[in-house]
Amino acid sequence: MKKKIVIIGAGLSGLYLGYRLKKEGFLVRILEANARIGGRIFTKNVHHTHVELGATWLWKYNEELLKLCRELNITLFEQDMHGDALFEATSANAVQRFQLPQNQEISxxxxxxxxxxxxxxxxxxxxxxxxxxxxxxxINTTESGVEVLTENIAFTADLVVSTLPPKVLVHSVAFSPALDANLIQVAKHTHTWMKDSIKFTLVYKRAFWKEKGLSGVGFSNVGPFTEMYDHSDLEHKHFALMGFLHGALAKETKAYREEKVREQLFKFFGQDGSNYLSYEEKNWSEEPLVTTADSGFLSPHENNGHPIYQKAYLKDRFFIAGSETSPSYGGYMEGAIYRGNQIVAQIKRGFE
Ligand SMILES: Cc1cc2nc3c(=O)[nH]c(=O)nc-3n(C[C@H](O)[C@H](O)[C@H](O)COP(=O)(O)OP(=O)(O)OC[C@H]3O[C@@H](n4cnc5c(N)ncnc54)[C@H](O)[C@@H]3O)c2cc1C
Structure with missing residues (x-):
């Protein structure tokens, strides 16, 4: 009989695990809390183009992710960095123009x-x-397997894999019997990558910055945006900028942030900058499926890939996946795939 595996979460980790485990002959069921797939990958269609409010870049050392992109015939293109960049050092000074170094890592x-x-x-x-x-x-462990309860449905499985950021898992899911106390402690202190970020995108009619010999790259010590990049499409048919806002603005309203961004764009680019077609943003610190109410400080990537995640729990029926549990590039998309491969191998070994 085919073994039943419930995967919790339909972010990159959950979807990749489902894809691989289904190919291996398991019966998979992926349970996602949100009304959309993707988790911290969030591409929005705006004015006939696609803007990223979550993960955007990959790099040549992301070997497992690049292998998957080849397998799925996915086209990659270089982040456009051609042209000069702009830098705002203080609010009193004019924005300075400078050349980006030539030997930068390509995203x-x-x-x-x-x-x-x-x-x-x-x-x-x-x-x-x-x-x-x-x-x-x-999640209940029973004599014959595991029971996974959502608000109105009980799912039974032989094995369960969580792909939630570990901190979210231990804050939002109850276990009977309880999970290992050491595991809970480590999970509570495992950093979730980018959980506090505020990402914004702007769509324009024309790439006016290119007409001025600018790359679209902007840095600021002042804010609200601290960094910004060209976000136009591969075909150069649709034009956009994308960047990150200062975390201090997390508690402000969207309308307030947009107004401040508009003022800053005017300072950087004049009227062209503030004449955008659309402003989109995602304040990830307000996303309960990614971040938790517990506000204790953790260093970036703290406990990512901790060895405690390598073990199986609940009588070898429960596995903890997700990018933050990866010993390689934990927190990044590469980590989600690397860890997915580890879990598939571990589950297959259990049935040999
Ligand atoms: C703004 C931002 C920018 C980023 N930029 C990059 C980048 O450029 N390059 C890069 O490599 N990485 C980047 N990342 C990180 C990247 O997005 C993550 O590494 C990756 O998407 C993690 O995937 P995951 O499936 O492991 O976790 P998640 O994407 O967090 O997926 C977990 C899923 O579980 C669901 N869930 C939560 N609780 C429950 C529950 N109780 N029941 C059921 N489902 C639940 C969530 O809704 C979510 O869909 C960025 C992240 C953010 C937020």
Whole structure:
């Protein structure tokens, strides 16, 4: 009989695990709390283009992720950095123009948006295999397996894999019997990458910055945006900028942040800058499926890939995946895939 595996979360980790485990002959069911797939990958369609409010870049050393992109025929293109950059040192001074160093690490983007990677992974799942709006609340270990409870459905499985950021897992899911106390302690102190970031995008009619010999790259000590990049599409048909806002603005309203960004754009680019077609933003610190109410400080990547995540729990029926549990590039998309490969190997070994 085919073994049943419930995967919690339909971010990159959950979808990749479902894709791989289904190919290995397991019966998979992916439960996602949100009304959309993707988790911290969030590509939005705006004015006929795709803007990234979550993960955007990959790099040539992301070996497992690049292998997957080749397998799924995904087209990559270089982040456009051509032209001068701008720097705002203080609010009193004019914005300075400077040349970016030539030997910078190249970042790559996915043509059509990072969402394309998710869609390719999800393409083969039926409605029974991938369920949205199913927030897992409780996990019970029974004589014969595991029971996973959402608000109104109980799912049974031989094995369960969580892909939630570990801190979110131990804050939002109850276990009976309880999870290992050491594991809970480490999970509570495992940093979730980018959980506090505020990302914004602007779509324009023309890439006016290119007409001025600018790359679209901007840095600021003042804010509200601290860094910004060109975000136009591969075909150079749609034009956009994308960047990050200062974390101190997290408690302000969207309208207030947008107004401050508009003022800063005017300082950087004049009227062209403030004449955008759309402003989009995502304040990740307000996303309960990524971050938790507990505000204790953790260093970036603290406890990512901790050895405690390598073990199986609940009588070898429960595995903890997700990018933050990866010993390689924990927190990044590469980590999600690297860890997914580890878990698949571990599960297969258990049935040999
Ligand atoms: C703004 C931002 C920019 C980033 N930029 C980059 C980048 O350029 N390059 C890069 O490599 N990485 C980047 N990252 C990190 C990257 O997004 C993550 O490494 C990756 O998406 C993690 O995938 P995951 O599936 O492990 O976790 P997640 O994406 O967090 O997925 C977990 C899923 O579980 C769901 N969930 C939560 N609780 C429950 C529950 N109780 N029941 C059911 N489902 C639940 C969530 O809704 C989510 O869909 C960025 C992240 C952010 C936020």
């Amino acid at each position: 790559y983007r996915i043509a059509g948006g990072t969402r394309v990677l998710l869609d390719q992974l999800a393409i083969g799942f039926s409605k029974e295999e991938l369920l949205l709006n199913q927030k897992v609340q409780q």
